[in-house]
Amino acid sequence: MLAIFKREFASYFSNPMGYVFLAVFYFFSGMYFSMILKYNSTDITIVFSYLFEVLMFIIPLLCMRLMSEEKKQKTDQLLMTSPVSITGLVMGKFLAALAIYGMALAVTVVYAVILSFFASPEWAVVVGNIFGSLIMGAAMIAICLLISACTESQIIAAIGGLATMLFLWMIENVASLLPDSLAWLGNALSQLSFSSRYDNFCSGILNISDILFYISAIVVFLFFNVRVIEKRRWS
Amino acid sequence: MIEVKNLTKYYGDKHAVDGISFSVKQGEILGFLGPNGAGKSTTMNILTGYISSTSGEVKIGGYDILENPIEAKQKIGYLPELPPLYMDMTVQGYLGFVYDLKKCKIPKKQHIDDVCRRVRIDHVQKRLIKNLSKGYRQRVGMAQALIGNPEVLILDEPTVGLDPKQIIEIRDLIKVLGERHTVILSSHILSEVQAVCDRLVIINGGKIVADDTAENLTRKLSKDFRYIIRIEGPQEDIRKVLSSIPGMKEVLYNGEKEPGAHEFSLESDPTLDIRREVFHRIVSRNWTILSFRSTEMTLEDIFLQLTTGDASAAETTLAHAQEEEDAAAAAEEPEAESIKIVNPDTGLEEEIDVKDGAPEIVEGFDTKAVEDSINATKENGGEE
Numbered sequence: 001m002l003a004i005f006k007r008e009f010a011s012y013f014s015n016p017m018g019y020v021f022l023a024v025f026y027f028f029s030g031m032y033f034s035m036i037l038k039y040n041s042t043d044i045t046i047v048f049s050y051l052f053e054v055l056m057f058i059i060p061l062l063c064m065r066l067m068s069e070e071k072k073q074k075t076d077q078l079l080m081t082s083p084v085s086i087t088g089l090v091m092g093k094f095l096a097a098l099a100i101y102g103m104a105l106a107v108t109v110v111y112a113v114i115l116s117f118f119a120s121p122e123w124a125v126v127v128g129n130i131f132g133s134l135i136m137g138a139a140m141i142a143i144c145l146l147i148s149a150c151t152e153s154q155i156i157a158a159i160g161g162l163a164t165m166l167f168l169w170m171i172e173n174v175a176s177l178l179p180d181s182l183a184w185l186g187n188a189l190s191q192l193s194f195s196s197r198y199d200n201f202c203s204g205i206l207n208i209s210d211i212l213f214y215i216s217a218i219v220v221f222l223f224f225n226v227r228v229i230e231k232r233r234w235s
Numbered sequence: 236m237i238e239v240k241n242l243t244k245y246y247g248d249k250h251a252v253d254g255i256s257f258s259v260k261q262g263e264i265l266g267f268l269g270p271n272g273a274g275k276s277t278t279m280n281i282l283t284g285y286i287s288s289t290s291g292e293v294k295i296g297g298y299d300i301l302e303n304p305i306e307a308k309q310k311i312g313y314l315p316e317l318p319p320l321y322m323d324m325t326v327q328g329y330l331g332f333v334y335d336l337k338k339c340k341i342p343k344k345q346h347i348d349d350v351c352r353r354v355r356i357d358h359v360q361k362r363l364i365k366n367l368s369k370g371y372r373q374r375v376g377m378a379q380a381l382i383g384n385p386e387v388l389i390l391d392e393p394t395v396g397l398d399p400k401q402i403i404e405i406r407d408l409i410k411v412l413g414e415r416h417t418v419i420l421s422s423h424i425l426s427e428v429q430a431v432c433d434r435l436v437i438i439n440g441g442k443i444v445a446d447d448t449a450e451n452l453t454r455k456l457s458k459d460f461r462y463i464i465r466i467e468g469p470q471e472d473i474r475k476v477l478s479s480i481p482g483m484k485e486v487l488y489n490g491e492k493e494p495g496a497h498e499f500s501l502e503s504d505p506t507l508d509i510r511r512e513v514f515h516r517i518v519s520r521n522w523t524i525l526s527f528r529s530t531e532m533t534l535e536d537i538f539l540q541l542t543t544g545d546a547s548a549a550e551t552t553l554a555h556a557q558e559e560e561d562a563a564a565a566a567e568e569p570e571a572e573s574i575k576i577v578n579p580d581t582g583l584e585e586e587i588d589v590k591d592g593a594p595e596i597v598e599g600f601d602t603k604a605v606e607d608s609i610n611a612t613k614e615n616g617g618e619e
Contacts, residue, residue: 003335078319081283
């Protein structure tokens with residue numbers, strides 16, 4: 001698992017992907033941050049609440065290559081015939097993408113420190129926000145990783161990931177479109193909303209059910225990922 | 236070392252591998268031969284645990300590939316048809332990754348350098364794999380399989396894309412590796428298999444059609460034994476001597492190919508080996524054998540026969556050859572215990588025990604040995 005993590009992490013920087021991801025993230029988060037400064041606010045949560053839309057677009061790009069390219073280049077033959085479990089393989093890849101995302105997110109600590117020169121920010125809220133973004137991003141990575149494992153094409157993986165992210169973003173709107181007779185379904189769907197749960201974090205609410213929601217999403221999608229790869233051997 | 240039992244693989248409705256069973260001993264180099272689409276790569280992918288079989292059992296060094304995959308895979312080095320290379324890595328970085336992946340315990344830098352030296356890629360270690368030529372990529376793939384000194388090497392067409400000099404180098408390398416490792420090698424280059432492998436498994440349409448050494452296959456499949464011999468000496472006398480050899484079916488004169496040297500085509504009974512007798516008889520008359528060769532089928536002929544329309548005929552021949560051999564062996568043994576000869580002094584039949592003697596006596600081949608036995612009998616009789 002460690003070997004796969006190391007290779008994936010290094011490969012983000014041996015081709016432009018890692019740099020592009022970090023640059024895009026830093027650019028947009030910096031833009032939102034400069035907006036707070038302009039309005040003389042110390043409320044860093046605005047940065048985080050806008051981050052959702054940015055992540056929605058760039059996380060699928062971060063993960064599109066991870067599984068699909070292995071299959072296309074037949075390098076999965078090396079991984080699958082090595083003494084490594086499939087769980088280890090999936091975890092290695094997941095953690096490598098998460099590490100890059102963590103590097104991106106780390107920049108918000110810098111923003112908080114800058115703000116602390118003007119007024120003392122509410123550190124509990126800042127830590128809660130960073131934590132919320134981290135586990136929400138991790139759940140997004142787990143979903144996009146699964147989509148990447150289902151195809152041989154990076155492009156399809158990226159588009160599939162993007163579509164799924166958009167759906168999760170709009171899931172409450174979709175739920176409200178349902179007729180009254182299907183209200184139970186609408187309720188269930190809106191419970192799956194990534195954005196409304198994320199908004200709770202942004203407004204400083206640290207809800208155990210929200211944390212559990214994202215963590216279980218990570219576990220479920222990584223588990224599916226292992227099964228998808230396992231299934232490929234049997235088909 | 237490797238045991239395969241009743242391996243079957245379906246792709247949907249297609250029967251890719253159909254009840255294959257074979258085993259490979261430690262230190263053996265097994266050649267896996269078959270036309271395209273015969274199921275070679277599928278079998279290799281199953282052996283290495285990349286895909287699973289529909290039914291059947293694979294054991295590597297006693298570990299089942301499905302039940303103890305980690306232990307079994309630790310024993311295997313696999314070079315797939317297309318070397319699994321990451322184009323954006325350097326050779327050194329890639330081999331380091333493979334080293335970590337296989338959880339090797341040997342000193343890292345030294346081991347990687349050593350492997351690179353063996354496949355002669357030490358001078359490209361710092362280069363990106365995508366900038367290497369096909370031959371070098373193939374060798375990096377080979378190096379990847381060797382990392383961790385696995386007990387079993389499974390190589391799927393290892394010499395594809397190499398130039399003739401590199402092919403010879405890789406073959407020599409495989410031969411050297413065969414001394415310490417168990418090797419399974421697939422190829423459709425027959426001379427390669429013949430040069431490198433101890434044993435051949437020929438597979439066609441997902442089934443094993445032959446499993447033997449190249450020599451035995453050639454011998455079994457050749458329906459009749461033909462030899463071409465060139466002898467310096469009087470033509471008519473030679474012909475007479477050759478015709479009188481037991482088991483000789485036909486002697487044809489091919490003409491005077493060199494001044495004073497005559498060439499004959501000989502056809503013999505396939506159950507008898509006439510070569511020694513021919514040699515003794517010619518040499519004892521002080522004629523010179525200039526050349527003596529058999530016109531057996533080449534491996535190429537066998538391969539074609541087994542894998543094309545003739546397959547069923549060839550299989551029948553193989554089965555038939557086996558039966559004949561068994562029958563001959565069964566028939567030979569009791570006879571070999573004693574031999575009846577007429578004692579020229581007494582005119583009575585006597586039995587000589589030849590259990591420990593040379594078996595050729597039975598066939599009436601080694602005339603000298605028979606004479607010796609007769610003399611021995613005489614002496615014994617005299618003493619009594």
